[in-house]
Amino acid sequence: THIWMTFLGPEPHPWARNGSANHQEMLLRMYWDGNPRPAVEAPVGDFFANSFGKRSEVISLPVIVEDADSYNCFWHMPFRKSARIEVVNESEKPISLLYYNIDWIKKDRIPKDTPYFYAQYRQEYPLEKGKDYVLLETQGKGHYVGTVLSVRTRSPSWFGEGDEKIYIDGEDKASIWGTGTEDYFLSAWGLKTTSTPYFGVPYFDQWGIVGGHTSAYRWHINDPLVFNKGIKVTFEHWGWISPDENAQYKSHSWNEREDDFSSVAFWYQAGEPTFKARAPHGRERALPNLDRIISAREYTADQYHGPSGAVAQNLDLYPSGHLFYKPQQQENAWIEIPFEVEKKEPKRLLLVMTHSYDYGQYQASLNGVKLGGVIDLYGHETSTREHHLLDFWPDPGKYTLRLECVGKNASSSGYYLGLESVRLRERRPRVLNWAHDKDKDWRTNPILYE
Structure with a gap:
């Protein structure tokens, strides 16, 4: 009973x-x-x-x-x-x-x-x-x-x-x-x-x-x-x-x-x-993995961020923690995550990010191309969320994902940033088969399908 x-x-x-x-x-x-x-x-x-x-x-x-x-x-x-x-x-x-x-x-x-x-x-x-x-x-x-x-x-x-x-x-x-x-x-x-x-x-x-x-x-x-x-x-x-x-x-x-x-x-x-x-x-x-994962915690060296420290922080939200960046002000606060693509195929670019009470607002770009709107990382409680940026067919080569601080929520007490990973997510095989967007230049017209 x-x-x-x-x-x-x-x-x-x-x-x-x-x-x-x-x-x-x-x-x-x-x-x-x-x-x-x-x-x-x-x-x-x-x-x-x-x-x-x-x-x-x-x-x-x-x-x-x-x-x-x-x-x-x-x-x-x-x-x-x-x-x-x-x-x-x-x-x-x-x-x-x-x-x-x-x-x-x-x-x-x-x-x-x-x-x-x-x-x-x-x-x-x-x-x-x-x-x-x-x-x-x-x-x-x-x-x-x-x-x-x-x-x-x-x-x-x-x-x-x-x-x-x-x-x-x-x-x-x-x-x-x-x-x-x-x-x-x-x-x-x-x-x-x-x-x-x-x-x-x-x-x-x-x-x-x-x-x-x-x-x-x-x-x-x-x-x-x-x-x-x-x-x-x-x-x-x-x-x-x-x-x-x-x-x-x-x-x-x-x-x-x-x-x-x-x-x-x-x-x-x-x-x-x-x-x-x-x-x-x-x-x-267990659900099959769809992602190529670029772990952000590997990029804490000074060359990958603006002034103030960045550390690999363990957090229960993630199995391996996240990159925790702690700028004290908006000016010149940024991080960059490099990655390479070996094969041209359809992918979705997204970020797994942390939200908390003292986190800032950031603008994402890829190789200098602005993607989407401002990402507000403020949250009353500490949590994680995916931020989807782009559906594209990247050519083989080197890429840099940049997040630049543009301010903070009025309720936030800081400009901090937490990034678990940059991810390239698999699209369905029919996207590859139809190849509607294969020859389109994502740099001139970035697309995110919703």
Whole structure:
């Protein structure tokens, strides 16, 4: 009737100085009545609507993650003879300080037709072209009670024009056919971070970027999807994409996207399901790296910045810290990060930067070409954010990314700067195939697709 657990997060801690496994690397399995196939198989985080290894607060009816570190679920999980619950560590780091409590009620008997509880994780990195994404497909009798869906975008713009299509009892055409991804999750005109009893978006980092992360849940508690012979739950993966990914070199809303999807389907079913999906190993659940990373902390020497010191500072926000530049005034405050390109191919240039209460405002440029507007690094709390600058086909050669201080926010107490890395992010193969912008000069017309 109730499971509670907690453990240390992945960041270094006085009780785990080298860090710990994150909850995406911890696999939760539950077995009923001696069945060798787990009825529940999902990463701990995803089962509790916490995706990407990120800790987020969830306040809903069946799942509560209070303060992003106490994991509770209240799904009823009936069994007849035995139950086994295990957490498998698939990380190279240990699980640190795992505590748990499991509540159950012993009864003399339960009705013969009492269904079992099931939850199954699956993923596609990236989505398969020409096919809807399948969350669940099983034969038998039962009712569907919940969805957790996680999306890492690989194209600019809005990913969520795809409809849910749910097929009941073997029908050829879905009798439940929605109007868009955010509509299925009971929001409208997009998604934003929220948590309610029946639906929510625990994690949403940035709108419309290449590499944005969104996770959402919906619980069908008062509106279960009942099936007598079987059910198939799918999502289309349609949305907006940038002109350079479109054959007609246009931006519109009806394009098949190639993002990274993962999901957990929750349902009750009498007997055993026929769904064949299994959770891959923790190494394979980690999202594939899309970036060439130029670490900024390697460039603290005087030749790479203006007056005042620059140091490599360890910060829990980043595995390897960041470059921390500490100018005392705006005048002549700058940093430069050099890098080389060996092959001409489409890339997105972006910066991973720190925001804090005493940070300044900076203008970015590449080889002397101004990129975008002023980057305001002020933040009430210390946090990290990606700043996307340019979509381009860089010629082989040497490049210098420069950040020059142009002032500070009225609320900021300083002009500091924190830069974790300069990154060249992979674009989808169709950008390379269409090559709309290959021969355009980014220096005369810098473009950032949004």
